[in-house]
Amino acid sequence: MVIQVQRVVLHHVRVPLKKPFITHLQRVTERESILIEVTDMDGTIGVGECVAFSSPWYTEETVATAWQALENWIIPSILNKTFQHPDEFDACVSPIKRNHMAKAFVNHALWDIHAKKLNQPLWQVIGGNSSSIEAGVVVATTAEKGMIDDIESAVSEGYKRVKIKISKTSDPILLKNIIGKYPNTMFFADANGDFTLDSLQQLKSFDDCGFTLIEQPFSELENNVSAFAQKMMQTPFALDESIASYQDVAEMIDRRSGKIVVMKQGRVGGLTNALRIQRRCLGESIPIWVGGMIEFGVSKAFNMAFATLDVVKFPGDFSSSTHFWEQDLATPAIEVHHGVINLSKVPGVGVSWNHEIIEQFEVGKKQFNAQKNTE
Ligand code: OSB
Numbered sequence: 104m105v106i107q108v109q110r111v112v113l114h115h116v117r118v119p120l121k122k123p124f125i126t127h128l129q130r131v132t133e134r135e136s137i138l139i140e141v142t143d144m145d146g147t148i149g150v151g152e153c154v155a156f157s158s159p160w161y162t163e164e165t166v167a168t169a170w171q172a173l174e175n176w177i178i179p180s181i182l183n184k185t186f187q188h189p190d191e192f193d194a195c196v197s198p199i200k201r202n203h204m205a206k207a208f209v210n211h212a213l214w215d216i217h218a219k220k221l222n223q224p225l226w227q228v229i230g231g232n233s234s235s236i237e238a239g240v241v242v243a244t245t246a247e248k249g250m251i252d253d254i255e256s257a258v259s260e261g262y263k264r265v266k267i268k269i270s271k272t273s274d275p276i277l278l279k280n281i282i283g284k285y286p287n288t289m290f291f292a293d294a295n296g297d298f299t300l301d302s303l304q305q306l307k308s309f310d311d312c313g314f315t316l317i318e319q320p321f322s323e324l325e326n327n328v329s330a331f332a333q334k335m336m337q338t339p340f341a342l343d344e345s346i347a348s349y350q351d352v353a354e355m356i357d358r359r360s361g362k363i364v365v366m367k368q369g370r371v372g373g374l375t376n377a378l379r380i381q382r383r384c385l386g387e388s389i390p391i392w393v394g395g396m397i398e399f400g401v402s403k404a405f406n407m408a409f410a411t412l413d414v415v416k417f418p419g420d421f422s423s424s425t426h427f428w429e430q431d432l433a434t435p436a437i438e439v440h441h442g443v444i445n446l447s448k449v450p451g452v453g454v455s456w457n458h459e460i461i462e463q464f465e466v467g468k469k470q471f472n473a474q475k476n477t478e
């Protein structure tokens with residue numbers, strides 16, 4: 104099945120969140136993003152969504168750096184190119200160092216086209232074997248009262264897993280009491296790298312709170328400290344920011360700096376790399392779960408396809424579209440029923456961009472066309 108890239112359209116959007124997403128690193132009130140549509144020779148359209156943020160608070164990439172990489176290097180290297188398979192995209196952009204998030208959503212658009220041409224849902228194409236996944240929600244607020252209210256409503260909405268953002272100043276006794284009230288709910292803690300060797304004792308005080316796992320306790324620059332701390336703690340660490348590549352996963356396994364991988368396809372450069380990581384983790388019995396990036400339905404749909412794989416052992420950051428947005432830019436919107444999300448059975452990733460809504464939030468747009476052979 105051949106893909107020949109004929110046209111690429113980028114939409115630059117800014118969409119307000121229903122309520123601020125607060126961590127010790129950043130207060131996010133608006134989601135700026137780049138949406139992509141890649142059109143093949145035969146008119147098949149593939150979609151993607153860039154997960155870089157407005158500023159480099161989570162990783163080094165931003166919307167601006169992604170736009171520049173796309174315009175100058177990534178898009179020119181795929182226009183008019185013929186791909187037998189989306190995996191070939193990676194070799195095509197290998198002269199461009201890193202820029203994982205800028206590459207990832209172009210890789211996604213090619214996977215969407217590929218699955219459409221195979222006439223199969225993406226989750227089936229990549230070997231997933233379930234048409235539904237378990238939902239999970241993230242509580243990201245600093246105020247104690249707000250956190251308790253958000254957890255209460257998440258549980259009443261049916262979420263089976265709640266992830267709480269923590270920092271070295273969080274109160275472990277308060278968290279232990281809250282978790283104890285919900286014996287049927289799984290709780291994750293995400294520290295976004297706030298702990299250091301100096302605050303190891305604080306981290307250890309979270310060990311008997313009842314968290315299933317602690318996500319990224321230390322900075323991605325301190326994987327050695329993470330390995331040291333993991334030996335002293337029962338609660339498994341799940342690494343997020345530390346995993347930017349297949350090699351980072353290999354290093355996590357070798358050094359035992361964590362026991363679980365948080366998959367974010369944008370952070371590792373796309374679905375092709377995510378699947379390579381998946382094969383390694385399956386071979387080493389390392390569980391994966393799928394993280395979120397405050398996304399619209401297109402990026403979430405790629406995440407959901409990945410979440411149907413056997414290697415994924417925990418519910419991911421999958422909340423309904425209405426959790427972050429008044430209206431999702433993708434259609435159909437994500438709906439959670441009794442803590443479960445049913446995946447689309449249509450060919451491809453299963454969602455498309457809603458142009459009517461995108462127009463309301465668009466702040467820029469650019470179209471790139473392949474050179475025509477005019478003779
Ligand atoms: O650390 O997992 C993170 C959102 C933005 C940036 C980093 C993270 C997050 C989340 C997931 O916690 C939010 C979601 O999309 O559900």
Ligand code: MG
Nearest residue numbers: 293318319343
């Ligand atoms: Mg995280």
